[in-house]
Amino acid sequence: MQPWLVLDTTAAHVFERWRRRFEENRHRPDPDWSLGAEIPAALAASLARFQIGEGSDGDGMIRAAARSGQAGYLAAVRLFVNEEQDHSRLLGRLLAAAGRPTITAHWSDTVFRSLRWRARLRREVMVLTVAEVCALPYYQAVRDGADDPLTREVAARILADEQEHVPFHLHCLRLEFAGLPAPVRALLTAVWWALFVPSAAVVAVNHRAALRLLRMPPTRYFSEACRLFASVNRETGNRGSILPARRL
16 A cells, blocks of 8 residues: 555545546547548558557556555546547547558567566556656657648647646656655666666657658657656656646
8 A cells, every 4th residue: 555645635636636637538529530541651550559559458557556545546547547548549540540450469568568567556657657758759749740630630639648647647656756765766766767768769769760751850759758758757856746737
């Protein structure tokens, strides 16, 4: 059981706010799939790999959240998992609208799932945050660089969600890191970077054809991902609650 989730009423309040935000997101209408899409082969193959990663059943994350003993956090995590699975559905529908195939497995997704196998909450969230940060500059590149309107619309929606997922996980990690001695926090940060750098490099290399098509060179993707992750690392050491941003 995570003591911060039991004793910190502020944490419970914050996660209830996140639960309501994720609940709001469930009622958004779908894009107009009848418009169809035209997606180049390189981008379609890249999107299919991301579609696999977004489709995790989330059982490990849900089990880790359940062990916390805090119903509000568990409810928010369940809705977060549902939102990730909806991203997979959206990408699948997008590929279908373009007449492009999906795939059933990819080695990069298998590696990430193995890192989360039977993980405690801290490791589960740290690995998930690596994946989320790697996704941010990718979906931004698709939103800003794809020629197809439906592709840009789907990427914009997923990107907006991922921009909320990172602070959701960060609030959990702030609480997880808060009571740790400084040397332990420094070690965890070093391990976190050691996981992130090769993960971002794999995305840059594996998706290089699509990134170039989107006018984002792989080297720029990698540097942008590292910049974002450095910001995430700094935020884990800050104090205070991280609330969902107001929608305009």
